[in-house]
Amino acid sequence: MWAHVAEAFERNFTEYGEPGAAFAAYHRGELVVDLWGGTAGRDTIHLMFSGTKGLTAACVLLLVQRGQLTLDDPLSRYWPEFGAQGKESVTVAEVLSHQARLPGVEAGYAELLDHDAMAAHLAAQAPDAHAGFVYHPISWGWLLDELVRRVDGRPVGRFFAEEFAAPLELEVWIGLPDALHHRVATMVAPEGVLVEGPNPLWVPGAEKIWNSTEYRSAGLAAVGGYATARGMAKFYASLLDPDGILTPRTVELGRREIRRGREMRYGAGFELQTGDGRMGDDADAFGHAGAGGSRHGAWPGRETSFSYLMTEVRNAPDDRPVNLLRALSRGSRATGR
Structure with a gap:
């Protein structure tokens, strides 16, 4: 068949x-x-x-399952710096569904491979008032990786390796x-x-x-x-x-x-x-x-x-x-x- x-x-x-x-x-x-x-x-x-x-979505959902975060919470609850420039009410669910209004990084991508630098740029950046529901191709990852780090302490790559890849032998x-x-x-x-x-x-x-x-x-x-x-x-x-x-x-x-x-x-x-x-x-x-x-x-x-x-x-x-x-x-x- x-x-x-x-x-x-x-x-x-x-x-x-x-x-x-x-x-x-x-x-x-x-x-x-x-x-x-x-x-x-x-x-x-x-x-x-x-x-x-x-x-990465599965990693965030596992934290929800464990009661460590809630999708309706503002991201700034876990990452206070993110609340700058009027972003204090942006929820975890909105970030996951590409509604954070941060589809790009105004500071540029010279530090593309430096998570800490890119997350800091996004935390300090004002949301794009005209972005609405716009796909966040790369910035989505820095936002949610930082969330996992703030809640769990591990970067998302290590979290996935230890919580999913190892037990499932992936x-x-x-x-x-x-x-x-x-x-x-x-x-x-x-x-x-x-x-x-x-x-x-x-x-x-x-x-x-x-x-x-x-x-x-x-x-x-x-x-x-x-x-x-x-x-x-x-x-x-x-x-x-x-x-x-x-x-x-x-x-x-x-x-x-x-x-x-x-x-x-x-x-x-x-x-x-x-x-x-x-x-x-x-x-x-x-x-x-x-x-x-x-x-x-x-x-x-x-x-x-x-x-x-x-x-x-x-x-x-x-x-x-x-x-x-x-x-x-x-x-x-x-x-x-």
């Missing part, structure tokens, strides 16, 4: 010019798809950009250990994909940053996660497990819609299904996509989780993940769920 997925994976190479990728899926707690090809081997680790946000990291850098795929961008703009990680020449040892080690909580597809699919499978680290009630809280826009719909850090079907065809899908095409998430009603990682970034619309999730959907429907 999962043969359609392997066929779609092969077509991505033969018909869509895929140079290297991996795809994995769990169904009812069992690994049912584990594919890799081209420049990606079985143990290749990939940068997943904003796929990282789902991991090949997933926010900030890659030095000993694993040799397993990382070199990320590439075809001509014309990267453009001049406010995002320093999506401008011509940014591949030098992505593929640097400094970036791999930095542990950016929004865009600095690394994983195998197998590891990410297992992570989302754990969120469907009634005996998982996050309880069903906590996962439901994370999936509960906080805000929706024309092209975005968010719960507590998780990207929810939208009209473009970027998470497949399941209405209850949740997870997070990554820049360039990667997809990571779960279909609760079908007890299925998935992860697609690739070495070449492309702009949307991108048929590669669409083809794979469509084929996976056929397999999950064939099980009767």
Whole structure:
């Protein structure tokens, strides 16, 4: 019943010019798809950009589950300096759902890999009165990493490693250990994909940053996660497990819609299904996509989780993940769920 997925994976190479990728899926707690090809081997680790946000969201939700913070609390309750410039009422839920009105850093990105410096810049910055519900590609991570540090004492990368990756035996990291850098795929961008703009990680020449040892080690909580597809699919499978680290009630809280826009719909850090079907065809899908095409998430009603990682970034619309999730959907429907 999962043969359609392997066929779609092969077509991505033969018909869509895929140079290297991996795809994995769990169904009812069992690994049912584990594919890799081209420049990606079985143990290749990939940068997943904003796929990282789902991991950081889980860390925040675990603190909620433990009673250490509340989503409706102002962020400044835990991080007093953040209340400057009229931000004292911005809640944790608003930050998680990209409503902090801090989509960029006015001070610039020269200190991109220095968490303390970037968090301090954001704390001192006035919110953009015109931003509204605007995706926060990188700043989201500094805000929530600082929240985790203030509440728990550990940076989000260490928190995830100790609370999720170790007990679940996940090949997933926010900030890659030095000993694993040799397993990382070199990320590439075809001509014309990267453009001049406010995002320093999506401008011509940014591949030098992505593929640097400094970036791999930095542990950016929004865009600095690394994983195998197998590891990410297992992570989302754990969120469907009634005996998982996050309880069903906590996962439901994370999936509960906080805000929706024309092209975005968010719960507590998780990207929810939208009209473009970027998470497949399941209405209850949740997870997070990554820049360039990667997809990571779960279909609760079908007890299925998935992860697609690739070495070449492309702009949307991108048929590669669409083809794979469509084929996976056929397999999950064939099980009767």
